[in-house]
């Protein structure tokens with residue numbers, strides 16, 4: 024058996040999950056900010072291109088209105104004001120001589136066609152090239168005009184976004200690590216809890232249960248399914264113990280009687296009749312004991328669930344009809360009328376032989392206790408196949424109903440001599456085997472014993 | 486003609502109990518406690534029936550049975566198995582056994598069943614009868630009518646089936662469980678005397694108004710339909 028030790032943190036599934044999710048988030052942050060950057064830069068540039076376009080048009084108009092003198096003057100005004108010289112201007116005459124503006128010379132890559140271009144230029148008094156977006160156009164008289172804007176904003180965006188990325192990554196990783204540690208500690212604690220309970224159950228503390236917090240989360244679900252498993256194991260173990268105890272106890276008396284009868288037969292001192300009677304009695308004891316043992320084993324097998332592999336489609340209504348047919352004459356002999364509502368087929372996925380045995384146990388009880396009538400109904404109702412055996416006898420008092428289906432429980436042994444108290448136990452075991460229940464209720468007067476099984480031929484769960 | 490029977494059973498007590506029982510009934514009995522030897526004997530000699538234990542050393546009962554059937558041996562086989570294994574019966578029958586009995590059993594039960602098996606094996610080749618008759622009791626299987634001494638006896642379906650079962654086993658003991666299996670097709674033990682009540686109703690119809698009773702109770706084991714001397 025593998026021992027359940029503490030989980031190393033790097034083996035912990037939470038840590039691995041947190042890491043994977045951090046990686047995913049990093050990736051998506053990259054994608055989001057990349058897109059943002061690309062779009063932002065585009066917008067800034069489009070704006071610059073528009074501004075430059077309208078400015079160059081208005082300057083060209085100005086040249087048309089007030090001639091070169093006017094143009095030079097307004098260019099000088101505009102470029103003089105800004106020492107940082109974000110806007111770029113240049114006016115050259117047709118020989119390429121600079122007339123006005125804050126550029127030293129006409130950049131060779133700029134063609135005066137009015138189109139938007141990006142060039143790296145040196146401004147006057149600046150030894151660092153900068154990225155400029157510019158438009159240039161020819162003016163009347165062969166001179167040229169260039170208007171541009173520094174695209175430095177792009178770098179700023181880049182830096183801002185880079186910073187944002189960095190900080191979000193730092194925050195993300197901090198949260199991931201912190202959350203992962205926290206999560207894995209909570210989860211590990213709950214896993215350790217379950218493992219601890221398991222160890223206790225393994226050493227024999229069958230009554231231990233995993234705490235359920237009531238939050239309905241996955242651990243609660245796991246805990247309650249484990250608990251029902253543990254409860255089942257416990258009841259099976261208790262059942263086993265009861266069976267072995269009761270077999271021991273219940274076989275002791277018939278075996279003791281058997282022994283004394285055999286002794287009497289041996290010592291019968293010649294009387295042939297007496298010997299024969301003793302032997303017959305011994306025979307009967309043996310039969311009864313074997314019968315008891317066989318029934319106990321049958322219950323144990325039904326309890327074990329081994330026969331689930333042999334389920335087939337069975338018509339519960341047909342089984343009930345067969346058994347009614349089998350028992351009716353016996354009941355009628357004792358003045359009890361048996362009615363069976365002949366209905367349509369009620370298919371269940373089941374073990375025909377065991378179902379027949381269960382129904383016959385119910386009818387057998389009803390025959391013993393009914394005053395004048397027994398009714399057997401089989402119906403399908405809301406996904407449940409219900410088989411009810413109703414009699415008009417004394418019934419079972421409410422407080423005894425739960426106990427009645429336990430092994431060897433006979434509520435009123437004085438009423439009927441015969442019976443081992445195993446009939447209802449088998450019925451209940453067969454019901455459980457089929458994923459159903461046995462319900463005892465008041466038929467006012469009498470007992471209503473109802474076998475409820477999942478209808479249909481789907482394999483029963485659990 | 487003596488009937489030959491093979492007992493394959495490793496438990497000495499059970500085996501000798503069965504052997505003695507059959508010998509007393511006039512059968513010739515071979516006996517072995519080993520599956521392989523059982524298989525060898527069963528294929529080598531002509532038996533009328535084989536009693537085969539499920540749990541055997543060497544080769545288990547089901548394997549012996551399968552090997553026998555694979556080799557084309559059609560001798561009727563009755564499987565013996567431990568108690569509490571109601572559901573194993575189905576498996577045994579599926580694997581080619583002709584009958585199944587749970588240990589411990591009464592010898593009369595085993596005898597009645599083997600008797601029925603041998604009889605069935607012998608009549609396998611005959612055409613299926615359309616009429617059955619014992620003394621003045623007649624059954625028409627096609628018209629599903631019963632008459633005794635020329636007088637029609639009205640019967641319900643189950644009664645007809647029971648009488649048919651008894652008539653097919655005429656002169657032999659039929660146990661209560663055989664009736665339950667043969668007529669109702671269930672194998673569990675009904676605890677009470679339900680079958681007896683059915684039989685007594687059948688008797689009312691078949692024997693009551695006639696001088697010679699045909700349905701007899703065999704003490705401690707079951708019933709027999711026969712003209713008793």
Ligand SMILES: Nc1ncnc2c1ncn2[C@@H]1O[C@H](COP(=O)(O)OP(=O)(O)OP(=O)(O)O)[C@@H](O)[C@H]1O
Pocket residue numbers: 384388389392393414416417418419427428432433434435436441442443444445446447448469470
């Ligand atoms: N139809 C019924 N009416 C009144 N009491 C009942 C009825 N069925 C069962 N009981 C009570 O429940 C007890 C348990 O029933 P159960 O069938 O398990 O055992 P039993 O009938 O006494 O014996 P067994 O079935 O083994 O022969 C009975 O002893 C009886 O007291």
Ligand SMILES: [Mg+2]
Pocket residue numbers: 384387388442445446447
């Ligand atoms: Mg009962």
